[in-house]
Amino acid sequence: xxxxxxxxxxxxxxxxxxxxxxxxxxxxxxxxxxxxxxxxxxxxxxxxxxxxxxxxxxxxxxxxxxxxxxxxxxxxxxxxxxxxxxxxxxxxxxxxxxxxxxxxxxxxxxxxxxxxxxxxxxxxxxxxxxxxxxxxxxxxxxxxxxxxxxxxxxxxxxxxxxxxxxxxxxxxxxxxxxxxxxxxxxxxxxxxxxxxxxxxxxxxxxxxxxxxxxxxxxxxxxxxxxxxxxxxxxxxxxxxxxxxxxxxxxxxxxxxxxxxxxxxxxxxxxxxxxxxxxxxxxxxxxxxxxxxxxxxxxxxxxxxxxxxxxxxxxxxxxxxxxxxxxxxxxxxxxxxxxxxxxxxxxxxxxxxxxxxxxxxxxxxxxxxxxxxxxxxxxxxxxxxxxxxxxxxxxxxxxxxxxxxxxxxxxxxxxxxxxxxxxxxxxxxxxxxxxxxxxxxxxxxxxxxxxx
Amino acid sequence: xxxxxxxxxxxxxxxxxxxxxxxxxxxxxxxxxxxxxxxxxxxxxxxxxxxxxxxxxxxxxxxxxxxxxxxxxxxxxxxxxxxxxxxxxxxxxxxxxxxxxxxxxxxxxxxxxxxxxxxxxxxxxxxxxxxxxxxxxxxxxxxxxxxxxxxxxxxxxxxxxxxxxxxxxxxxxxxxxxxxxxxxxxxxxxxxxxxxxxxxxxxxxxxxxxxxxxxxxxxxxxxxxxxxxxxxxxxxxxxxxxxxxxxxxxxxxxxxxxxxxxxxxxxxxxxxxxxxxxxxxxxxxxxxxxxxxxxxxxxxxxxxxxxxxxxxxxxxxxxxx
Numbered sequence: 001x002x003x004x005x006x007x008x009x010x011x012x013x014x015x016x017x018x019x020x021x022x023x024x025x026x027x028x029x030x031x032x033x034x035x036x037x038x039x040x041x042x043x044x045x046x047x048x049x050x051x052x053x054x055x056x057x058x059x060x061x062x063x064x065x066x067x068x069x070x071x072x073x074x075x076x077x078x079x080x081x082x083x084x085x086x087x088x089x090x091x092x093x094x095x096x097x098x099x100x101x102x103x104x105x106x107x108x109x110x111x112x113x114x115x116x117x118x119x120x121x122x123x124x125x126x127x128x129x130x131x132x133x134x135x136x137x138x139x140x141x142x143x144x145x146x147x148x149x150x151x152x153x154x155x156x157x158x159x160x161x162x163x164x165x166x167x168x169x170x171x172x173x174x175x176x177x178x179x180x181x182x183x184x185x186x187x188x189x190x191x192x193x194x195x196x197x198x199x200x201x202x203x204x205x206x207x208x209x210x211x212x213x214x215x216x217x218x219x220x221x222x223x224x225x226x227x228x229x230x231x232x233x234x235x236x237x238x239x240x241x242x243x244x245x246x247x248x249x250x251x252x253x254x255x256x257x258x259x260x261x262x263x264x265x266x267x268x269x270x271x272x273x274x275x276x277x278x279x280x281x282x283x284x285x286x287x288x289x290x291x292x293x294x295x296x297x298x299x300x301x302x303x304x305x306x307x308x309x310x311x312x313x314x315x316x317x318x319x320x321x322x323x324x325x326x327x328x329x330x331x332x333x334x335x336x337x338x339x340x341x342x343x344x345x346x347x348x349x350x351x352x353x354x355x356x357x358x359x360x361x362x363x364x365x366x367x368x369x370x371x372x373x374x375x376x377x378x379x380x381x382x383x384x385x386x387x388x389x390x391x392x393x394x395x396x397x398x399x400x401x402x403x404x405x406x407x408x409x410x411x412x413x414x415x416x417x418x419x420x421x422x423x424x425x426x427x428x429x430x431x432x433x434x435x436x437x438x439x440x441x442x443x444x445x446x447x448x449x450x451x
Numbered sequence: 452x453x454x455x456x457x458x459x460x461x462x463x464x465x466x467x468x469x470x471x472x473x474x475x476x477x478x479x480x481x482x483x484x485x486x487x488x489x490x491x492x493x494x495x496x497x498x499x500x501x502x503x504x505x506x507x508x509x510x511x512x513x514x515x516x517x518x519x520x521x522x523x524x525x526x527x528x529x530x531x532x533x534x535x536x537x538x539x540x541x542x543x544x545x546x547x548x549x550x551x552x553x554x555x556x557x558x559x560x561x562x563x564x565x566x567x568x569x570x571x572x573x574x575x576x577x578x579x580x581x582x583x584x585x586x587x588x589x590x591x592x593x594x595x596x597x598x599x600x601x602x603x604x605x606x607x608x609x610x611x612x613x614x615x616x617x618x619x620x621x622x623x624x625x626x627x628x629x630x631x632x633x634x635x636x637x638x639x640x641x642x643x644x645x646x647x648x649x650x651x652x653x654x655x656x657x658x659x660x661x662x663x664x665x666x667x668x669x670x671x672x673x674x675x676x677x678x679x680x681x682x683x684x685x686x687x688x689x690x691x692x693x694x695x696x697x698x699x700x701x702x703x704x705x706x707x708x709x710x711x712x713x714x715x716x717x718x719x720x721x722x723x724x725x726x727x728x729x730x731x732x733x734x735x736x737x738x739x740x741x742x743x744x745x746x747x748x749x750x751x752x753x754x755x756x757x758x759x760x761x762x763x764x765x766x767x768x769x770x771x772x
Binding site for chain 1: 487543545546552686692747751
């Protein structure tokens with residue numbers, strides 16, 4: 001019981017409950033939207049949102065992989081205090097680099113898809129480092145920069161793809177399908193598109209956890225996130241860390257793009273081909289939701305990515321009842337909205353319940369006022385006796401532990417100090433008394449040991 | 452010469468939404484609240500403005516009257532939507548950037564959902580002609596008439612009027628002074644009896660008002676009266692933020708910055724009509740990227756000595772020193 005109480009008081013637990021609160025509020029709001037849009041089907045539709053994903057577990061993991069990566073990209077930068085809203089652009093760049101290597105390079109079967117994945121990472125890094133450099137050296141807010149680079153990246157990729165006759169098929173208004181050798185090996189679950197990349201993604205999340213919690217870089221990163229000025233004062237190179245963080249975050253989002261485009265898909269058009277339609281990739285923004293829900297911690301992000309993917313699958317299935325998949329985008333953005341102040345709401349709720357509990361407690365105290373007074377007196381007595389015992393035990397402990405040589409040094413030091421004090425304050429009697437008292441206290445340990 | 456006339460005539464209707472939205476951002480940020488949600492507010496206002504037009508377009512009202520009424524509807528929608536931001540950012544002390552991002556995401560989704568379910572399309576299409584071929588008397592003035600009073604929209608004149616009103620409110624009224632104080636040093640403002648929370652609510656509400664109108668003017672001047680959930684406001688809300696930073700949070704400078712960006716965009720979309728640029732034979736997509744790249748370059752040069760409001764982005768807490 002006591003252990004459970006300790007767990008509920010930890011920070012990560014309150015993050016968990018506030019995420020839960022945000023999810024519940026988001027789902028309730030989604031239900032209201034469904035009621036407004038089409039009252040008669042709302043209950044069935046809502047049930048599909050919640051449970052529809054269970055029928056397609058493979059697809060849930062397949063769609064969770066890219067948002068897991070973009071979630072890590074956003075969350076990792078969050079730890080540094082940077083808001084990487086440009087995950088979309090980095091994701092698109094990653095897609096393009098993967099596509100380019102997939103189509104244009106001729107490599108052996110086993111290496112080709114790995115090369116494509118690395119190319120995607122490089123593409124994302126390229127688009128991530130630019131806002132980092134702007135932030136570090138020119139003091140430009142990374143939010144504006146990365147939004148601008150979302151648009152620049154989108155236009156650039158569309159243009160490059162449409163200008164490349166090997167990739168682009170103008171009659172279909174999309175690229176050719178990637179060759180077999182560039183595809184990530186499937187896990188072979190029938191009727192779904194789940195592939196090896198989900199394991200790679202989870203592995204990367206674990207590596208990030210280690211980087212954040214067990215390395216100097218991770219420590220510096222978090223320190224800078226807590227207090228930029230203090231960490232700078234402590235000698236951490238803020239500029240280098242900003243650039244490095246954005247580089248890694250960009251690489252993560254780029255990997256997300258690579259995983260999504262290189263996956264062998266059973267759903268036509270969802271991967272292996274790119275359609276230039278001048279729309280910013282939604283998966284980058286979903287990454288923000290994933291990171292916020294997961295409290296920016298790599299393990300939290302794994303679970304929140306799977307959850308978001310789960311309700312997205314459910315959302316597409318609501319088409320059976322005449323709803324559109326955009327309903328889930330609404331739910332996700334409401335979840336982000338509430339999770340921005342869910343910690344505060346959580347805190348408010350806790351204090352509200354506590355106050356009620358305290359009020360009840362107060363009444364109880366008022367009833368038994370007289371007996372309590374006696375009890376407190378007793379307590380006081382016991383309290384006063386404790387320090388003496390502690391002192392004694394402390395003295396014994398210290399005498400056992402310390403070396404002889406050190407003690408003599410200490411002794412000398414204190415003697416010199418005491419003589420100084422005597423010279424400096426010869427007149428004031430009060431002070432002298434106090435000083436002599438403290439001298440006595442200081443001297444006790446060495447004296448005992450000398451004996 | 453015709454090309455120059457054409458460019459200026461087309462720049463103004465694009466510049467006005469940027470101007471209004473950037474002014475909205477200015478009011479919000481000078482009161483101390485970062486308003487990233489401008490993009491969402493624009494689309495929200497545009498959607499309700501167009502929805503209103505969709506319902507009244509059959510009644511035979513004068514197009515300019517419809518425009519004015521739809522403008523009011525859009526403003527109201529913008530105000531209501533901005534309350535979501537001020538509630539989270541001011542009352543709940545939430546992270547303003549995250550809240551703004553969430554609000555930006557929710558609007559396209561809502562627009563798409565409702566247009567798909569009710570109109571079976573990605574947005575609303577209206578067929579009222581707001582275009583003014585020639586303003587009666589003023590359009591006959593030799594050069595000026597052709598530049599500013601022909602082939603234009605009513606939005607241009609309303610926008611300029613709003614610029615003047617906003618400048619007066621900002622610099623010449625007690626309210627404007629108090630608003631600016633709350634963005635610079637809210638504790639000092641509080642100590643002389645100004646309610647910082649009310650001022651910040653007012654700032655965000657004004658940005659909702661201007662953002663909603665700006666959004667509707669965008670759909671009138673750029674999208675010819677339509678609204679689409681997929682393209683949304685095409686990053687105009689974010690461009691407006693860049694315009695605001697470029698304009699150093701000051702109304703008149705913002706006006707020049709908006710003209711600059713709008714001119715770039717107009718050039719980008721009318722390359723085939725300009726013989727000089729057309730002969731260079733550069734892919735048109737480069738020109739489309741131009742406003743965004745220009746933003747980056749401009750920000751790179753101005754951010755070092757940027758005069759951002761000191762307290763922006765920090766939730767005001769009375770207990771903190």
